[in-house]
Amino acid sequence: MNRTALTTTLALVVPALLLGGGLVATGALNWGQLACWLAFISSLVAGFSWFAALLGRTEATTVARAAFRVQWLGLLGGAACLWWILFSHQFQYQYVHDYSSRDMPGYYVYAAFWGGQEGTFLLWALISTTLGLVLMRWRHALTDAALFFMNLPILLLTFVGVVRGPFMASKQVFTDGVGLNPLLQDWWMTIHPPVLFIGFSSFVVPFAIACAALLKRDYDGWVKPVLPWAVFSTAIQATGFIMGGVWAYKVLGWGGYWGWDPVENGSLIPWLSNIALVHGLLVQRVTGSLRRTNFFLAILSYVLVLYASFLTRSGVLADFSVHSFAANDDWKLPLGLGGFLIGLVTLAATVGFGLLLSRLREIPRASEALGAFSRESFMWLGQLVFMLMCALVAIGMSAPLITRLFGPPSNVQTSYYNLVNAPLAIAMGLLLGIAPLLRWRQHEPGAFLRAAVPSTVFALVGGVVVFWAGIRDPMPAAIVFAMCFALASNFMVTLRGFKAGWKHGAAYLGHMGASLMLIGVIASSGYGLDTQIQLPRGEARKALGYDLVFQGMQIDKDGKDHAIIAVNAPERKFTANAKFYWSEYNQGYMKKPHIERFWTHDIYISPLEMVGGRDEGGTWFEPGETKQTGNLKLTFQGFVPEVGEGRMKLTALLVADVGGHTVPLKPTFEVIMADGKRTSTPAYLPSGGTISILSGDPQTGRALLALPGEERAKESETLAVEVSTKPFINLVWLGAVVMLASAFLSMFRRVIDVRREQAKPA
Amino acid sequence: MSAKVIAAVVLLAVAATVGVSSFKRTMTPYIGFAEARSASGLVQVNGKLADKDYILRAEEQFLRFNLKDEHGDVMPVEYRGVIPGNFDQAVSVVAIGKFAGDHFEAEQLLVKCPSKYQAEAENQAKAGKS
Numbered sequence: 001m002n003r004t005a006l007t008t009t010l011a012l013v014v015p016a017l018l019l020g021g022g023l024v025a026t027g028a029l030n031w032g033q034l035a036c037w038l039a040f041i042s043s044l045v046a047g048f049s050w051f052a053a054l055l056g057r058t059e060a061t062t063v064a065r066a067a068f069r070v071q072w073l074g075l076l077g078g079a080a081c082l083w084w085i086l087f088s089h090q091f092q093y094q095y096v097h098d099y100s101s102r103d104m105p106g107y108y109v110y111a112a113f114w115g116g117q118e119g120t121f122l123l124w125a126l127i128s129t130t131l132g133l134v135l136m137r138w139r140h141a142l143t144d145a146a147l148f149f150m151n152l153p154i155l156l157l158t159f160v161g162v163v164r165g166p167f168m169a170s171k172q173v174f175t176d177g178v179g180l181n182p183l184l185q186d187w188w189m190t191i192h193p194p195v196l197f198i199g200f201s202s203f204v205v206p207f208a209i210a211c212a213a214l215l216k217r218d219y220d221g222w223v224k225p226v227l228p229w230a231v232f233s234t235a236i237q238a239t240g241f242i243m244g245g246v247w248a249y250k251v252l253g254w255g256g257y258w259g260w261d262p263v264e265n266g267s268l269i270p271w272l273s274n275i276a277l278v279h280g281l282l283v284q285r286v287t288g289s290l291r292r293t294n295f296f297l298a299i300l301s302y303v304l305v306l307y308a309s310f311l312t313r314s315g316v317l318a319d320f321s322v323h324s325f326a327a328n329d330d331w332k333l334p335l336g337l338g339g340f341l342i343g344l345v346t347l348a349a350t351v352g353f354g355l356l357l358s359r360l361r362e363i364p365r366a367s368e369a370l371g372a373f374s375r376e377s378f379m380w381l382g383q384l385v386f387m388l389m390c391a392l393v394a395i396g397m398s399a400p401l402i403t404r405l406f407g408p409p410s411n412v413q414t415s416y417y418n419l420v421n422a423p424l425a426i427a428m429g430l431l432l433g434i435a436p437l438l439r440w441r442q443h444e445p446g447a448f449l450r451a452a453v454p455s456t457v458f459a460l461v462g463g464v465v466v467f468w469a470g471i472r473d474p475m476p477a478a479i480v481f482a483m484c485f486a487l488a489s490n491f492m493v494t495l496r497g498f499k500a501g502w503k504h505g506a507a508y509l510g511h512m513g514a515s516l517m518l519i520g521v522i523a524s525s526g527y528g529l530d531t532q533i534q535l536p537r538g539e540a541r542k543a544l545g546y547d548l549v550f551q552g553m554q555i556d557k558d559g560k561d562h563a564i565i566a567v568n569a570p571e572r573k574f575t576a577n578a579k580f581y582w583s584e585y586n587q588g589y590m591k592k593p594h595i596e597r598f599w600t601h602d603i604y605i606s607p608l609e610m611v612g613g614r615d616e617g618g619t620w621f622e623p624g625e626t627k628q629t630g631n632l633k634l635t636f637q638g639f640v641p642e643v644g645e646g647r648m649k650l651t652a653l654l655v656a657d658v659g660g661h662t663v664p665l666k667p668t669f670e671v672i673m674a675d676g677k678r679t680s681t682p683a684y685l686p687s688g689g690t691i692s693i694l695s696g697d698p699q700t701g702r703a704l705l706a707l708p709g710e711e712r713a714k715e716s717e718t719l720a721v722e723v724s725t726k727p728f729i730n731l732v733w734l735g736a737v738v739m740l741a742s743a744f745l746s747m748f749r750r751v752i753d754v755r756r757e758q759a760k761p762a
Numbered sequence: 763m764s765a766k767v768i769a770a771v772v773l774l775a776v777a778a779t780v781g782v783s784s785f786k787r788t789m790t791p792y793i794g795f796a797e798a799r800s801a802s803g804l805v806q807v808n809g810k811l812a813d814k815d816y817i818l819r820a821e822e823q824f825l826r827f828n829l830k831d832e833h834g835d836v837m838p839v840e841y842r843g844v845i846p847g848n849f850d851q852a853v854s855v856v857a858i859g860k861f862a863g864d865h866f867e868a869e870q871l872l873v874k875c876p877s878k879y880q881a882e883a884e885n886q887a888k889a890g891k892s
Contacts, residue, residue, distance in 0.1 A: 370766065377766040384770055388777040395781065403791070410791035411806065412784075419784035423776055532844065608844045627814045720823075720844055 008066035012042065013073065032081035032093075032167030039074030039125070040158040042067045047155055050148035054215070061144050065136060068147065071158065072133055075126040082119060082166050086112050091174040095119065095166035101179035108180050111190045114197070115180050117313060117337070118166040123194070125157035127201040135205060139758055140225060145212035150204055152351065153306070156344055182590045188247040192240065196267060199237030200305050203270055205229040206277065207302035207352060210295050214355040219291050219363050223281050224757060226298065228750035230278045233301075235743030237271045242736045249729075251592055256525060257732065260414040262317050265397040266308025272390035274301045276383040283376045286440050289366030290380065292356070297383075299352030304394070306345040314338030317400060371441040373448070378435035385428050392420040422475045425518060429482025432511050433459075433489040458488035476522045487515040503749045510742030517735025523728035528601075530724040532608065535565065536717075543723045545570065546603070550719045553580070560590075563607050563719055571598055578721075580607040602726040609720045618694040618704045629707055632685070633657040636703055639696060647672050650696050652703050656685060667705075669693035682706075790858055795835045799861050807866065808856040812836045818845060829855060829866070838865040849873055 020034040029037065049064035082095075086109050091097045099115030100108075113119045132150050136143065180189075206226050213222035244264070245257030258264060277297035280290045311317055314337055370377045395402065396412050403410040437451045462484030463477065471477050490511040497505025533543045535550035542548070547568040554577075556562045561581040567574050579592035593606035619627060621636035628634075637653040647670060654665040665683035667690075682692035695704040790804045791797075798807050809831040816827035825841045839857050849871075856872035 372764050372766065381766060381769055381773065384773055388773065392777065392781050395785070399785070399789070400792070403789070408791040408793040408797070410789045413788040413790060413804070416784045416788040419788070420777070420781050423780055424773075427773060625814060628816065629818060633815075 004062055005066055005069075008062055009069055012045070012066055012070050016041070016070070030081075030167055030169075032078055032085065033162075033165060035074050035078035035081055036122075036158065036161035036165045036167065037074075039071045039078060039129075040155075040162045042071035042074055043151060043155045043158045046071060047148070047151050050144060050151065053144055054148060064144070064147070068129070068132060068136070068151065071154075072126075072129045075122065075129055075158070075161075078122055078161065078165070078167075079113070079126055082113055082122065083110065085167075086110075089177070091177055092170050093166070094168045094170045097170050097174045097177045099177070099180055101177040104179055104185075107187070107190050108185055111184070111193075112180055114193045115184065116166070118160075118164060118168075120193075120197070121157055121160045122166060123197050124201055125154055125161065127194075127198055128154050128157065128204055131202060131205055135208075138225060138754075140221075142209060142212040142216055142218060142222060142225075145215055146205075146208040148208075149211040149351065150208035153204060153344060153348060156340070156347065160340065186247065186251050188243060188251060192243040192247055195236065195243060196240035199233060199240045200267065200270075200309075202229065202233040202236060203274065203302045203305045206233065206274070206298040207348065210298035211352055211355055214295060214359050217359065217362070220284070220288065223285050223294070225754050227278070227281050227285075228747055228754055230274060230281060230298075231743065231747040231750055233274050234271065234278060235740065235747050237267065237274070238736075238740055238743055240267065241271075242740065245736075246733075250595060258521075260396075260417040262397050263312050265393050265417075266312050269308060269390050269394045269397075270301045270304040272386050272393070273297055273304055276386040276390070277301060279379050279383050279386075283370075283379050287366065287370070287376050289370055289376065290383075291363050291366070292360065293383070295356050295363075296353075299348075299356060303345060303349045303352065304390075306341070306348055307394075308397075310338065310341035310345055311397060311401075314341050317397075371443075373438070373443050373445055375435050375438040375440050375443070378431050378438060382428070382431045382435060385424050385431065389421055389424050392424075393417060396420070422479060425479050426475075426482045429479065429486045429515065429518070432486035432515065433482070436493040436508055436511065437489055452489070454492065455485050455488035459485035471522070471527060476526055479522055480519055483515040483518045487512055487519075490515065502745065503752075506742050506745035506749055508742075510739050510746065513735045513737070513739030513742055515735070516731050517739060520728050520731025520733075520735055524601075524726040524732060527727055528604075528725045530722065532720065532722050535719045535721060537719070544725065546723065548576075548605075548721075548723070550721075551575075552717075563721075565594070565605060565719075565721070567596070567603070567605070569596075569603060571603075572596075576605045578605060578607045580610070580719075597730075599730065600728065602729050604722075604724045604726055606722045606724075607719060608722055610717060618706045621703045621705055623701045631658060632707070634691070634705075634707070636705070639701055639703065650693065652693055652696075652705070654683070654691065654705075656691070658686060661686065665691060667692050669696060794833070795829075795831050795837045798837070798866065801861065804858060804860055804869070806856055806858045807831070807837070808854060809837075810854060811852055818849070825849070826865070829857065839868050840865050841868040841871055843869075 016038055020029065020038065023029045024031055024034055046064045046067035049060040049067060052060040053064060085093050085096050086100050087106075089096065089100070089102055095116060095118055096112075099119075100112040104112070114123055128150070132147055132154070135146060135150065206229050209222050209226045209229070213219065241264075248259065249257040274297075277294060280294045280297060284290050284294055316338060370380055396416050399412045400409045433455050434448075434452070437448060437455075459481050463481040466477060466480045471480060490508045494505045494508040494512060497508055499505075529544045531543050533541055533548070535541050535548055537550050537552055540547050540549050549566045551564040551566055553561045554564050556577075556579070560579055563576075563578045563580045565576040565578070567576050574596050576594035576596065578594040579590070581590055591607045593604055596603040596605075619629075621627065621634075623636065623638040626633060626635040633656070635655040635657075637655065640651045640653065642649040642651070649668060649670045651666050651668045654667070656663050656665050663686055665685070667683040668681045669692075670679045670681075680692045680694070682690035684690055690706075692706045693703060694706050696702070697704075790806050791801070792806045792808070793801065795807060795809075798805050807829065809829040812828035812830035816825065818825050823843055823845065825845050827839055828836050829839045830836045839855075839859075841857070841859075852873045854873075857866060857868040858870040858872075859866060859868040861867070
């Protein structure tokens with residue numbers, strides 16, 4: 001930052017802070033809102049200044065850049081404020097009340113930042129602006145135009161901060177907060193969302209550079225500088241996927257790492273289109289072709305990011321997903337949150353595709369056609385496969401919206417995604433195996449056939465092995481065959497590349513990772529054994545050849561209940577310890593599977609449900625409510641409270657109807673105030689069995705009753721579990737790690753390329 | 763036409779065919795009870811618990827309840843599988859399955875419960891095998 005920039009920055013910040021400080025003093029704003037306003041106004045100033053600069057007033061860039069820095073400071077200040085109010089438990093803020101509580105450990109308080117949508121938008125704006133600051137350091141004729149386009153979506157995000165930031169006052173006085181959804185209370189919550197947000201936000205950079213290049217008619221010069229950014233998006237988004245997969249597998253107990261849920265699909269589609277872009281850029285760099293395709297893909301990737309945000313955040317899919325955020329109608333945005341997100345999509349699509357259309361006819365055609373039998377032709381086909389995957393997944397996740405146009409809104413089952421992607425995965429494997437063996441521009445078919453012999457042999461051996469191992473259905477077997485082919489080809493090319501220097505081998509390493517991962521996915525998701533079984537406490541049961549004994553519940557160090565199951569497996573004996581506790585917040589059981597790991601497979605034991613009562617069990621009755629279990633129909637009329645000296649007694653008025661025979665019942669519940677001792681006296685049913693009061697809620701008059709079945713079950717509690725095996729799951733993790741290593745290596749390689757270019761005297 | 767264009771056309775054709783057929787095969791329309799009674803194939807219906815007269819046999823993993831849609835139409839639903847623990851607090855139930863003679867046979871239940879603390883927010887629990 002030179003002196004002029006510093007002066008301009010200060011000239012913007014000082015009056016703003018003075019004015020804002022005055023407003024805070026009068027109570028019209030709080031510090032967080034001030035920071036949001038500062039960011040929004042700076043973003044407006046930056047936008048107008050860059051616009052002026054684009055129209056020829058180049059001196060305006062100084063103001064624009066200064067305003068952009070102030071905007072970053074504002075957002076940083078907003079983030080600092082949010083963490084400050086969270087950590088100091090200021091429950092007069094609605095957001096603090098909704099997503100944190102006093103008893104939460106510090107790292108969850110820290111993660112409560114992105115517990116709700118308002119904080120998420122703030123984080124999104126902050127990350128995008130930070131990436132903008134990095135982009136600002138790039139000395140290139142396109143930089144300022146790119147920053148102008150980058151600022152457009154950020155402007156809208158900072159607008160949300162102003163209209164509906166996380167700094168709204170609570171509607172009432174709270175002394176404690178709700179806390180974070182227990183589903184999200186995991187170590188991964190502190191790291192996984194920010195990584196995904198960085199990935200999501202990063203797609204804006206290729207979009208902005210592409211728009212700038214179109215505007216400035218620089219149809220080739222953008223390729224080299226955009227490559228590190230595009231590869232960065234690939235790498236960081238993949239990191240997010242893998243973290244999400246590990247979280248789903250190890251913590252959420254889905255039994256899998258990927259569920260084709262709208263949220264997952266939403267982050268997958270821009271990533272697929274971005275990978276198509278990366279490969280297209282490589283082709284354009286060498287042969288000068290695919291110019292229009294690359295512009296299209298750079299714009300599309302960001303439009304898909306915004307579209308996915310719309311689908312998952314607006315609540316349009318609320319009836320179709322377990323994962324999507326619920327709709328919030330009280331957003332004070334014009335047209336609501338959904339309308340705002342649609343606005344974002346429309347803005348990016350209109351600007352990006354509009355520019356592309358206006359320049360479409362003047363973008364020069366390729367200086368040379370794609371060679372008929374060449375690396376670029378196969379990469380072009382690979383791009384097509386990625387785009388088809390992207391399109392089919394996008395269509396699947398949009399099914400409720402598409403079908404609504406023709407009739408009742410419909411959803412597709414998750415099997416849709418497996419069905420449509422399977423043939424494409426085969427094509428992908430074959431192309432992955434062929435392309436790296438080919439030279440650019442032209443290759444001799446004869447020479448290729450000789451080069452492909454080792455991979456083909458390896459793939460055939462692999463095919464025979466998996467057939468022998470039990471993968472006999474044609475589709476999965478064909479995918480494994482194609483992936484073995486890709487693995488062997490890329491292994492050879494990686495070795496050759498690393499001998500010539502790491503830069504030449506890094507990308508192929510990623511292909512190897514992807515092939516390994518897909519082989520692992522096929523084996524672990526399609527060929528594991530899976531069964532559900534009920535385990536009465538203390539009794540041995542057999543499942544999948546393992547002996548299981550449910551030994552009971554135990555309170556662990558973390559204060560939560562754990563189910564303890566002794567397992568006698570042929571491989572080894574172990575004690576499964578699966579977290580399983582009742583959550584008041586979700587009114588449901590929170591569960592975490594036990595995973596016993598072996599080199600070749602995992603044994604996955606996931607608690608499903610507690611059959612029969614536990615201390616937290618029983619059934620809640622509203623006053624006047626009737627419920628039926630078995631042949632017993634029970635009506636709870638209400639409580640009769642008696643307050644004596646130092647004690648309180650509640651008598652429940654019940655009417656039981658057993659097979660048409662009606663009897664009144666009066667179980668009681670007494671609390672001695674001095675020591676909190678509780679005595680529950682049950683009432684006896686004519687048919688046998690008892691009904692007792694477990695708890696009562698004096699405010700609402702609700703009663704928690706233990707019904708006969710529940711009383712009995714309490715003595716012999718039974719745990720329902722799902723036992724499954726995940727063969728070769730380690731290949732998934734190994735492939736993922738190799739792929740990530742390759743993506744980050746490739747990114748550094750492209751950064752070095754750009755640096756070297758910049759160091760060259762102009 | 764060059765070989766790569768033919769390859770691209772083949773890829774497109776395969777993807778389109780598989781896409782359309784899979785879409786049709788796995789589509790589960792979100793429909794009213796009247797259509798659900800006559801529909802063939804998997805559908806989804808949603809509604810509220812009509813009353814508290816449900817049959818829950820946890821040991822057999824069996825649940826039968828009456829679902830009421832927004833028009834007041836009531837349809838019995840049967841479900842076999844792991845019963846969602848928060849079933850009786852449900853404010854809204856989505857059942858995926860098909861109509862079988864006198865009741866709706868659900869393969870999967872999506873149960874939405876009111877959060878104890880947040881009146882507006884809905885928390886969802888997933889049941890069944892997906």
